[in-house]
Each structure stands twice: as structure tokens, then as C-alpha cells.
Amino acid sequence: MALSTLDLFSIGIGPSSSHTVGPMRAARRFTHALEQEGTLEAVARVKGELFGSLSATGVGHGSDMALILGLAGHDPETIDPEAAAPVVSACVADRVLPLAGMREIPFDRPKDLILHMRRSLPGHPNGMRLTAFDADGGVLTTRDYYSVGGGFVVTAEELEAELDQTREIARHGEEPEPHPFSTGAELVAQCEIHGKSIADVMRANEAARGDLAEVEAKVLEIWDVMQECVHNGLHRTEPILPGGLKVKRRAPGLYAQLQQKGVDEEGKDPMWAMEWVNLFALAVNEENASFGRIVTAPTNGAAGIIPAVLHYVDRFVLGPDASEQQRRATVLDFLFTAAAIGILYKRNASISGAEVGCQGEVGSACSMAAGALCAVLGGTPLQVENAAEIGIEHNLGLTCDPVGGLVQVPCIERNAIASVKAINAARLALVGDGDHRVTLDQAIQTMRETGADMKSKYKETSRGGLAVNVIEC
Known part of the structure; x- marks a missing residue:
């Protein structure tokens, strides 16, 4: 629960911390999870879904671009802003995603990146779901992430744990x-x-x-x-x-x-x-x-x-x-x-x-x-x-x-x-x-x-x- 100055101020790219920086961090974090689980090499397709506010204003805020960049291994703090659009354009045009910047998989923008304009996930208005499939179409892993403001990203489990910690602090005081x-x-x-x-x-x-x-x-x-x-x-x-x-x-x-x-x-x-x-x-x-x-x-x-x-x-x-x-x-x-x-x-x-x-x-x-x-x-x-x-x-x-x-x-x-x-x-x-x-x-x-x-x-x-x-x- 303790927050640092560096949690309030972080370097990224525009136009939105919740809708651009957050989704990019979530997608990159998803690829790290695939690596840690040892399933990255088995991934044949990744689908990203945006919900709630992320879907309603996602295109204008670059949320779709951010997901692609994050899945391609880019970080909002270090990416060259001038290179962002060309990277995304190449992925869409070539129908190929360089997953985690390590290996290429097929990528079909209309099929693999979906904006649910009238649906929301339960934890927060800025919700997204990332799913990895194997070559047979089976689900390797799926995770829900929430972009909760200022570029902060949490999983559904972390969001609930944070709420529990807040309740505990209210009862017993801060660490x-x-x-x-x-x-x-x-x-x-x-x-x-x-x-x-x-x-x-x-x-x-x-x-x-x-x-x-x-x-x-x-x-x-x-x-x-x-x-x-x-x-x-x-x-x-x-x-x-x-x-x-x-x-x-x-x-x-x-x-x-x-x-x-x-x-x-x-x-x-x-x-x-x-x-x-x-x-x-x-x-x-x-x-x-x-x-x-x-x-x-x-x-x-x-x-x-x-x-x-x-x-x-x-x-x-x-x-x-x-x-x-x-x-x-x-x-x-x-x-x-x-x-x-x-x-x-x-x-x-x-x-x-x-x-x-x-x-x-x-x-x-x-x-x-x-x-x-x-x-x-x-x-x-x-x-x-x-x-x-x-x-x-x-x-x-x-x-x-x-x-x-x-x-x-x-x-x-x-x-x-x-x-x-x-x-x-x-x-x-x-x-x-x-x-x-x-x-x-x-x-x-x-x-x-x-x-x-x-x-x-x-x-x-x-x-x-x-x-x-x-x-x-």
C-alpha cells in the first residue's frame, strides 16, 4: 500500500496514462507471464479485448496501438515515440506480431483485437483481457488487467488484494x-x-x-x-x-x-x-x-x-x-x-x-x-x-x-x-x-x-x- 514519488510520476508516451500507458504495460506484463510460465514458445495466437472506457475511447487514445506495442515487447518509458506508429502499421499490414520482440506469430487486427463497446469487466471501468492460444486453438492462459489511473496496472487478483489491504489498514492502521x-x-x-x-x-x-x-x-x-x-x-x-x-x-x-x-x-x-x-x-x-x-x-x-x-x-x-x-x-x-x-x-x-x-x-x-x-x-x-x-x-x-x-x-x-x-x-x-x-x-x-x-x-x-x-x- 505504501506509495512512492515514482508511483505518481513516471515517464511514458501520450495521449493517456490510463488508456495508452496502462494497456502497453499490461500487454508487456502478459508476455512476461508467458515467459515465466514457459509457454511463450507454444503461443500461436494472442487475442486482446478492451472493455468499458478503454473500448469507448480506445481508438482515440491509442489503446489498440498500445496493446500491440506492449505485446511486441515495448515499454512506454523507453519506446521511441516516433517509432510507435510505424511498428503498429507494420504489424497490421504484414499481419505478423513480433511477440515479446522474440518470435513472430500471425496477427489479424479485426479478429485479434476486439473493442467491446457496451461491455465492462467488474473490477474497474478500464478493463482488458489478454488470451494466448496454442496451434490447435486451445487456451494457454488468459488474464484480466485493469488500468486504474496514472499508468497503474493490476490484475483482478491484485485489485481485490489491494481492496483487502485497504480494509485492513482502515481497521489496524498503515504498515x-x-x-x-x-x-x-x-x-x-x-x-x-x-x-x-x-x-x-x-x-x-x-x-x-x-x-x-x-x-x-x-x-x-x-x-x-x-x-x-x-x-x-x-x-x-x-x-x-x-x-x-x-x-x-x-x-x-x-x-x-x-x-x-x-x-x-x-x-x-x-x-x-x-x-x-x-x-x-x-x-x-x-x-x-x-x-x-x-x-x-x-x-x-x-x-x-x-x-x-x-x-x-x-x-x-x-x-x-x-x-x-x-x-x-x-x-x-x-x-x-x-x-x-x-x-x-x-x-x-x-x-x-x-x-x-x-x-x-x-x-x-x-x-x-x-x-x-x-x-x-x-x-x-x-x-x-x-x-x-x-x-x-x-x-x-x-x-x-x-x-x-x-x-x-x-x-x-x-x-x-x-x-x-x-x-x-x-x-x-x-x-x-x-x-x-x-x-x-x-x-x-x-x-x-x-x-x-x-x-x-x-x-x-x-x-x-x-x-x-x-x-x-
Whole structure:
């Protein structure tokens, strides 16, 4: 049940952590299971089935492509995004699947990859089933997997075991960590008892599980990928995003405008910094929509918010005169704090748009970014908790209604708006003393209950909201 910073932030490809990264990981994990069982050489055919939300928006999110790539042995963290589409095209055209990247088997796309548009598996809206057959058509093995948000993948058995563990923790408490916490109140209490910041509480818990230096190195690598993602988004030359909606890229044009205005504008335009925050978020999410390399933060659909706010810190809070040591320390504090807040959502509600709507994705990311910004601006743990609460409170009820099943409209612009909202939430919290009427735990509970009450058509199925009221042309 213990979660790491690296569980909340991981490197993958767009456009969706639940619908792209998760299925790719599940398919690759399936091939590993075949290897461990000693049945890989006997496999003559593999069938993949997508259920629920994965089937409803699977094509737009690249879920079908992801399954093929995973079965072919590719990992979302290491695959070259430019190579993904050609690999899939070759498999479909040649009717051959390089299973686990080791041996070729026949592959018939319409027959071997099925989207059950109106069926769901019992454990979670994002369900998939993978089955391996021998040369006589007999079943060698079949497994159900669930993509539960943020790229997390579990089997049906693991999902039930996790629920049992959650129930056990509720009865007897969390397994011992230096600073255990399952709620926002417990997190703040750990800080107050031990005189630590939220980031330092996370550091102590990370150190208890392994090498803290390795974790910090990986977190800094994640920041490098976030920066690379922004850079790539600013310099893309294709004017239209893929997918058929004909959505125009905005990040390269806005970047050119801001450069043309020049640094002198910084002292004249009171919204100058917010223009850049919008730009950073747009750049990330346009990369995500283009199947580019991305950091789930905590999901791909909300991947622009935390990088945008952290870029704001780097450019406008630290500024050009900050030392590399200062930048490094600030980045680590920011991302450790954001992860601690994200763990609260993962444990007590959900970060899956298919489960609770976009409040679980953009809402959680806005909350994480708000709390993290408040922390690096000098906020106390109580003020950080307040900032995180403000960040989610004003995203409660947010639906997941992607037009055409693509992570573009309203997702890209929604990340920009939430990034600015996170900055405002942090600033509001900083002018207070941490005392506030609604707690973060109450807001998270409300998010969970609201998601349970929300009709399924508003939860990443593209059957309600903007998805049916916007003409796809």
C-alpha cells in the first residue's frame, strides 16, 4: 500500500496514462507471464479485448496501438515515440506480431483485437483481457488487467488484494513507515510532530524503502523529461494535431509572440507570467496529444499542470540568477510535496477519469501543483494543505468528456486554466494562516462521492457533455 514519488510520476508516451500507458504495460506484463510460465514458445495466437472506457475511447487514445506495442515487447518509458506508429502499421499490414520482440506469430487486427463497446469487466471501468492460444486453438492462459489511473496496472487478483489491504489498514492502521500518513490531517500532524516539511516527510519515507539518492536522481530525470517535453511542444512544425479533429497547435505560435514581445514586456504586462504558464501547459498537452514523450503527473490527461507550475517557479520565482544547487533543491521539494498530496488522492479517491471524471485528473493535478508551489514559496504544512484543498475544491464535479475520444478538446486548454488556478490557490493560501473551513480530506471525500454519483457518460466514455455537443469537424 505504501506509495512512492515514482508511483505518481513516471515517464511514458501520450495521449493517456490510463488508456495508452496502462494497456502497453499490461500487454508487456502478459508476455512476461508467458515467459515465466514457459509457454511463450507454444503461443500461436494472442487475442486482446478492451472493455468499458478503454473500448469507448480506445481508438482515440491509442489503446489498440498500445496493446500491440506492449505485446511486441515495448515499454512506454523507453519506446521511441516516433517509432510507435510505424511498428503498429507494420504489424497490421504484414499481419505478423513480433511477440515479446522474440518470435513472430500471425496477427489479424479485426479478429485479434476486439473493442467491446457496451461491455465492462467488474473490477474497474478500464478493463482488458489478454488470451494466448496454442496451434490447435486451445487456451494457454488468459488474464484480466485493469488500468486504474496514472499508468497503474493490476490484475483482478491484485485489485481485490489491494481492496483487502485497504480494509485492513482502515481497521489496524498503515504498515510502519518513519512518518506514516493516509490522510491530509495525518500528513500535517507528522510534519508538526517531527518539525519537518512535507517534502522531508516524503524523503524520510523514501529512504526507508531504498536508496534516497537513487530516488532523487530519478525525480530530477523526470524534471528533465518535463523540460524536454515543453521544448518539443514549442518547436513542433506540424500545424494540426493528429486524430481527425483538426485542432490547431497553439504553443509554437504563442511562443513566437512572447519572444517577439521580448523581456521588456515583463515589466509592463501584469499578466506576463501567466502568458508563459499558459504556454508551458499547452506545449506539454499538445505533445501528449501527438503521442510524444510525457511524464504522467499524475496522469497524461492532466500532464501539463505540474510541469507548467514548476516552469513558472524556475523562470519567475527563482529567476536567471539562481544557482544549480538551488534549482535542484527547489525541484525536489516541489515534486516530493506534490507526490505526497497525490498519494492522498490515490489512496482515498481516484486519479482515473474513467472512475471519477476529470476532477480525478485535472483536479488532483491542480491540487498537487497548488500545494507544491505553496511549499516552495515558504508556506507552512497547514498552508500547503490549504492550497491543495483550494486547488481541488474548485474542480469538484469536473467531467471527463473528450470530443472524439481524443485528449485534445477540452483537455489541452483545461490544463492551462488549471495551471493558473493552482498558482492562484497557492497565493490565496499564503495570505492566510492555514486555518480554513473545508479540509483537504473533506474535499477528497467529496470528490470520491461525486465521482460515484456521476453518470458514466461523463466519465471518459465520450457519450456525454462536450463530446456530444461539439460537431467533430
